[in-house]
Amino acid sequence: AMFGARRGAGSVLQRSDAGVALDEALPPLERARHLASSKLSLQRAVFAKEIVDCAHSCGFVDTRDYLLPFVKTLSDDHESLVRSALALNYSDLAGFLQQADPELGYVLVRDRLVPILVDRIRRETAFE
Numbered sequence: 001a002m003f004g005a006r007r008g009a010g011s012v013l014q015r016s017d018a019g020v021a022l023d024e025a026l027p028p029l030e031r032a033r034h035l036a037s038s039k040l041s042l043q044r045a046v047f048a049k050e051i052v053d054c055a056h057s058c059g060f061v062d063t064r065d066y067l068l069p070f071v072k073t074l075s076d077d078h079e080s081l082v083r084s085a086l087a088l089n090y091s092d093l094a095g096f097l098q099q100a101d102p103e104l105g106y107v108l109v110r111d112r113l114v115p116i117l118v119d120r121i122r123r124e125t126a127f128e
Contacts, residue, residue, distance in 0.1 A: 032066070
């Protein structure tokens with residue numbers, strides 16, 4: 001799995017035939033930080049697609065403190081591929097938060113995820 005346990009030390013980036021790939025030996029939060037803030041839209045889209053797996057690897061507290069801020073950033077990404085990948089994972093991320101901590105998870109979904117999604121929908125439909 002992309003956000004599995006650390007398997008060893010290594011450099012952050014490795015060259016490959018396809019360009020630059022992130023070292024999979026990084027701890028989940030460090031890997032998430034690099035992918036979410038990458039200059040390459042494909043890496044940001046990969047993170048958006050795998051955010052729920054990352055949340056499971058990181059746990060509730062780190063998801064709340066470190067991953068949720070990336071949701072806002074990625075929802076505003078200039079690349080539609082990144083925004084679409086994230087949108088497809090909103091319900092699973094909300095489910096993770098509510099299962100991990102039913103009371104606080106609900107509050108996070110209500111107060112942080114839903115407003116981001118509503119704002120994104122408003123901006124997308126404003127251009128139609």
